Amino acid sequence: MQKKRPSIHTSIHRFISLFTAAACGIALFLESALAVSAASKAELALEANRAMEIQSNQVANWPTGPVVGAESAILMELETGAILYAKNIHTQEYPASTTKILTTLIASELCSMDEIVSFSHDAVFDTPRDSSHIAMDVGQELTMEQCLNAILIRSANEVSFAVAEHITDTTDWSVFAGMMNERATELGCLNSHFVNPNGLPDEDHYTTAYDLAMIGRAFFSNEMLCKITLTRRMEFPVTDKLPKGKLEVNLMQIIPGGKYAYEYLVGCKTGYTEASRSCLVSCAEKDGMKLICVVMRDESPYQYEDTIALFNYGFNNFDKVNVSQAETKYNIDNTGLFYSGNDIFGNSQPILSLNKNDYVILPKTTSFHELDSAISYDTQNENQAAVITYTYHDVYIGSVSLNLAKDQEDASYLFYTPEEEIQEKKDSSFIFINIVKVLGILIAIGAAGFVAFLVRLLLKNFAFAGHGRRVWKKENRRRRKKAKRANRFRDYDF
Numbered sequence: 001m002q003k004k005r006p007s008i009h010t011s012i013h014r015f016i017s018l019f020t021a022a023a024c025g026i027a028l029f030l031e032s033a034l035a036v037s038a039a040s041k042a043e044l045a046l047e048a049n050r051a052m053e054i055q056s057n058q059v060a061n062w063p064t065g066p067v068v069g070a071e072s073a074i075l076m077e078l079e080t081g082a083i084l085y086a087k088n089i090h091t092q093e094y095p096a097s098t099t100k101i102l103t104t105l106i107a108s109e110l111c112s113m114d115e116i117v118s119f120s121h122d123a124v125f126d127t128p129r130d131s132s133h134i135a136m137d138v139g140q141e142l143t144m145e146q147c148l149n150a151i152l153i154r155s156a157n158e159v160s161f162a163v164a165e166h167i168t169d170t171t172d173w174s175v176f177a178g179m180m181n182e183r184a185t186e187l188g189c190l191n192s193h194f195v196n197p198n199g200l201p202d203e204d205h206y207t208t209a210y211d212l213a214m215i216g217r218a219f220f221s222n223e224m225l226c227k228i229t230l231t232r233r234m235e236f237p238v239t240d241k242l243p244k245g246k247l248e249v250n251l252m253q254i255i256p257g258g259k260y261a262y263e264y265l266v267g268c269k270t271g272y273t274e275a276s277r278s279c280l281v282s283c284a285e286k287d288g289m290k291l292i293c294v295v296m297r298d299e300s301p302y303q304y305e306d307t308i309a310l311f312n313y314g315f316n317n318f319d320k321v322n323v324s325q326a327e328t329k330y331n332i333d334n335t336g337l338f339y340s341g342n343d344i345f346g347n348s349q350p351i352l353s354l355n356k357n358d359y360v361i362l363p364k365t366t367s368f369h370e371l372d373s374a375i376s377y378d379t380q381n382e383n384q385a386a387v388i389t390y391t392y393h394d395v396y397i398g399s400v401s402l403n404l405a406k407d408q409e410d411a412s413y414l415f416y417t418p419e420e421e422i423q424e425k426k427d428s429s430f431i432f433i434n435i436v437k438v439l440g441i442l443i444a445i446g447a448a449g450f451v452a453f454l455v456r457l458l459l460k461n462f463a464f465a466g467h468g469r470r471v472w473k474k475e476n477r478r479r480r481k482k483a484k485r486a487n488r489f490r491d492y493d494f
Contacts, residue, residue, distance in 0.1 A: 042299045045069075045277070045297075045299060046069040046299050046302065049068075049069050049070060049071045049297070049298075050067050050068070050069055052071070052087065052088065053087075054067070054085070054086070054087045055086045055087060055088075055089075056083070056084070056085050056086040056087070056395075059392075059393050059395055060393050061363070061365050061366060061393070062363060062365070062392075062393070062395070063313070063317035063318070063363050063364070063365055065084075065085040065087075065310070065313050066306075066309040066310065066313055068087065068295065068298070068302075068306035068309065068310065069298050069299055069302040069306055070087070070295035070296055070297060070298035070302075070303070070306055071088060071091070071093065071296060071297035071298070072087060072088040072089060072091050072093055072208065072209040072294075072295070072296040072297060073085065073086075073087040073088075073089075073209060073293075073294065073295045073296070073306065073310065074086055074087070074089045074209040074210055074213050074292075074293070074294050075291055075292070075293050075310045075311075075313070075314050076210075076213040076216075076217075076291070076292045076293075076294075077289065077290070077291055077292075077314075077318075077320075077361045078216075078217050078220060078221070078283065078290040078291065078292055079290065079359060080359060080360065080361055080397070080398040080399070081188075081214075081217065081396075082360070082361040082395075082396060082397045082398055083210075083395070083396070084291070084313075084314050084317075084318055084361065085310055085313065085314070087209075088209070089208060089209045089210040089213075090190065090191055090208050090209075090210055091208060091209075092191055092206045092207070092208055093206060093207065093208065093209070093276065093279075093296040093297055094199075094201065094205065094206055094273065094275045094276035094297075095199050095205070095206070095207045095212065095271055095276060095279060095296070096199045096271030096272055096273045096275075096276040096279050097132065097155045097198065097199045097269065097270065097271035097272070097279075098199065098212060098269050098270070098271040098279045098280070098281045098294075099194065099196075099197070099198060099199030099205070099207075099271070100151050100152065100155065100160060100197070100198060100199065100269060100271075101212070101215055101216065101219045101225075101269050101281055102180055102183065102184060102194065102215050102219075103151065103160055103163065103164070103180070103197040103198065104148050104151055104152055104163075104219075104225055105183070105215065105218055105219045105222065105225065106167070106179060106180065106183055107144065107147070107148060107163050107167065108148065108222055108224065108225060110167055111144045111166075111167065112144065113143065113144050113145035113148075114143055114144070114145070115143065115144040115166070116141050116142075116143060116144075117141065117142050117143070117144055117147050117159075117162050117163060117166045118139070118140075118141050118162070118166075119136045119137065119138060119139065119140050119141070119142075119158065119162045120138065120162070120165055120171060121138050122161070122165070122171045123136075123158050123161035123162040123165055123171075124136060124137060124138050124158050125138075126161065127157045127158040127161060128157070128200070131157050131200065132154060132155040132156060132157055133154075133156050133157050133158050133159075134150050134154050134156045134158070134159065134246055134248055136156075136158050136159065136162070139241070140241050140242055141239075141241035141242065142159070142162075142236065142242070144163070144166075146236055147159050147162065147163050148224075148225070148228055149228055149231070149234050150234065150246075150248070151163070151198075152225065152228045152229050152269060153228065153229070153231055153234045153248060153250045154234060154248045154250070154251075155198075155269075155270070155271075157198040157200060160196075160197040160198035161173065161196075161197065161198065163197065164176035164196075164197040167179070173195075173196055173197060174195070176197055177194050177195050177196060177197070180194040180197070181193060181194055184207075184211065184215065187214050187215050187217070187218055188211075188214040188217075189207070189208075189211035189214055189215065190208070190210065190211060191206075191207070191208045191210075191211060192206065192207035192208065192211040193205065193206055193207075194207070199271060199273070199276075200273075201273050201274075201275050201276075208296075209294040209295075209296050212281050212294045212296075213281075213292045213294050216281055216283060216292040216294065217292065219267070220266055220267050220283035220290070220292060225267065226266050226267030226283070227267075229252070229255070229267040229268050229269060230255050230256060230265065230267060230268075231250060232249070232250050232255065232256070232257055233247070233248070233249055233250065234246065234247070234248045234249075234250070235247050235248075252268055252269075252270050253301065253304055254268055254280070254282060254304050254307065254308075255268065259301075259304075260301065260304035260305065260308065262282075262284060262307075262308055262311065264284040264285055264286045264311065264315075265282065265283070265284050266282075266283040266284055266285050266290065267282065267283050268280065268281065268282035268283070269281050269282075270303070272300070276296070276297065277297045277298060277299060278295075278297075278298045278299060278300045278302070278303040279294075279295065279296045279297070279298065279303065280293075280294070280295050280298070280303040280304065280307050281293075281294050282294075282307055282311075284311045284315075286315045287315070287320075288320055289314075289315065289318070289319075289320045289361070291311060291314045291315070293307050293310045293311055293314075295307055295310075317363060317364055317365075318361050318362065318363055318364065319361070319362050319364060320359050320360075320361060320362075321359060321360050321361075321362045321368060322356070322358075322359055323354055323355075323358050323359060323360055323388075323390075323398070323400040324353075324354040324355065324356045324358070324400070326368040327354060327368070327400070352385055352402055352403065352404065353402075353403055353404075354388075354400050354401075354402060354403070355400055355401040355402075355403055358398070358399065358400035358401060359398055360390045360397045360398030360399075360400075361397050361398055362392075362397065363392065366392060370392070371390045371391065371392055371397070372390070372391045372392070372394075373388050373389065373390050373391075374388070374389050374391075375387070375388050375389075375402075376389065379401070381401070383403055383404055384401045384402065384403055384404075385402045385403065385404060386401075386402040387399055387400070387401050387402065388400050388401075388402060
């Protein structure tokens, strides 16, 4: 019996099926190959980054910091600004969504949390659909507090645009970008330029690990912003302007409940684009010391692992030391040394004291007396005579203000050393203080008081003298009248 040949329709169907299967196979192969290629590329980037020099490890007797996969990384103490770990900290990088710590900081400084933010067509439709967003629609509204939550918890790009529009009252985001650049400069940024409020890719939008840490000093000092970043879930109720409400989950893995949860975490913000790779700005506090960590151009999930390694390095290798309790040496050039001894003014009140609230961040590998110090009299604070800056092998680790003493309870006063001890003390590592500059304010105040006293005395004497002349004139007139009456009575014979 002769076999029935398949119809043309059946043959075409089989061909299509085979072609489809082959195409799927090729697609899976290519996808797998691309994934392997991307993974290989990431591994190569990590390997290259880990081979880069860590500048802080080159400082003599400085604690050796960990090797990290980030191209740029910094660990900074929040209060003093001391840099404990440095790796390419001034290299310009794309910040991605870590930009939003500056956006939300500005919003928190300029706006009330109950202000209403409306979403324009530009804010909604200029946001790429494949970027982070919470699907807001034109005409919908959120409070400013809700906006900050959406930006920091879900990194919502369209909400960042809407906030920028709200603050500047214009859809031209370059206006808000100008505010960002101005505020960044005020915060101490050196190599940053921002062109949008959310960090979407732009070759003119860049910053550095150091600059993000400087912005972080202000951001992580804001308790409300820090609390928002650690919130696990964001839920907005249904309103007329938000008919479906909003429910979103925080995806940052270093917060409580995350895979890389860090117990000392104060706040954080992640960022990622293809150009920036993985970035993370975060802050942690332990034993009264608050550290800021920034890693840029890292590979996931190492941005979390590297951050934790840097925090542990900082807490394990550095101490926060109160300067007024540790400092024991003082000196006055051209006059003599001031240290614990006899008061130069006998039993007079002390004139200067070290600020009790100022600290240095001291490596555990050294001691306070090994530090170098320098005094600056260029201070705008009327209660400060000078500022003493401390360094270790030219690395800044903190400063203390030298204040005009207000009472006897102030610690760390200036005292006089006998002449025969001057040369011996000059050979030691003492702080030199210019007595003329230090006492300039006091002399000026004293001179003003003395002049006021003289003026008062002269006025008093003038008033007394005038009163005396008036009394004398009155008495003289009385005597003349009496004599006149006596002479008149002599002309009569009784």
